[in-house]
Amino acid sequence: MSDTPKSHGRKSIRASLQPRDLMEDRADLARAWTAQVITLFPDAFPGLLGESLTGKALKDGIWQLRPIDLRRFGEGKHRNVDDTPAGGGAGMVLRPDVVGAAIESAREMSRGRMPILYLSPRGRPFDQAMARDLAACDGVTLLCGRFEGVDQRVLDHYEIQEVSLGDFVMTGGEIAAQALIDACVRLRPGVLGNEASAVEESFSDGLLEHPQYTRPAEWQGRTIPEVLLSGHHARIADWRRAQSEELTRERRPDLWKAYKARRG
Incomplete structure (x- = not known):
């Protein structure tokens, strides 16, 4: 299994064996708003983000997507990513060493201002004001939970902000992550055909x-x-x-x- 996360975007999918071309690709996308998504299901991306206006903007290099497979940071032969809750209880919890390693990998590829967010029903409600703030950043790193959630020590250590789409529980953070990314990308310059649409909605x-x-x-x-x-x-x-x-x-x-x- 490759340790290089797949990147989605106009430049990242163009085949080339010329080192200069690869350098130009990186330089061109250096200005693109970047969404890094730490997930157990990297193949779920881009999903609907690859369609319509967000899909066109992705192909045009206005923004880029980097799914990071959490499983490749797992422990042992079976790449285990979770363990039983301390103190007992149902379900499993994502391990701090595994998630921490994935975050460190994401940070190595980060640039500028890219806050780390954890999609969680106990987080701050996501709204249009937050979408505007995130769209004004250089990008965002999203941690998608599964099972009973993530070891609290990871959230504390990296000062990760928890964000919620609403007062309901889902099986994981991937759908919420796509919704958050969509709300941010459409606010980036050049994505909407009519810039006034974002002002009037x-x-x-x-x-x-x-x-x-x-x-x-x-x-x-x-x-x-x-x-x-x-x-x-x-x-x-x-x-x-x-x-x-x-x-x-x-x-x-x-x-x-x-x-x-x-x-x-």
Whole structure:
């Protein structure tokens, strides 16, 4: 088994036997936002990240993906990565020496500001503000848990921030990692076809997005609100703001409370 993690991106998949070409590839991707993912299932990546806008940006070298196979750092003949919980209990826990070795390998390939995050249901809720912060970094290293989680000493030693997608439990962190990466990559310059989309969508200003409509003008007896067909941009903007506020007030009182507090 190779000790070199696979890298996904436009430059990393171009075959070449010329050392100069390889050097130019590394130089070109040195500016790309980088997602390192420590996982027991590296073949799960890029998954949906290889499709649509994120997939195009990956091929264009706007960002790059480095899945790091946790299993290759395992102990013994069978590459064991886990052990029974200290103090007893059900399930297995990922070993600190194994995870630590994987993190050290990831850090050797890191550059600039690349925080290490652990996808965990007990972590800080992931939101659009965090996505913006991470997108402004040079990249991120994501640790995907399995079984009963990761030895706490690893999290403490590397000062790893725990991040949660919501108040639910999944079988592992891979799906959560892909969701987090998608939310960050789409905020990178050059990924969205219309840069204004990132400004107008849900959570960009603390509110849910207003309803959207398109042709035909009438469907199943339902019509597009007249104001959207008026061509009066100020009235349209006011209508959209009012709709966003009403939806947020009804569906997300937590967001509405924070929004009102910011407005004084």
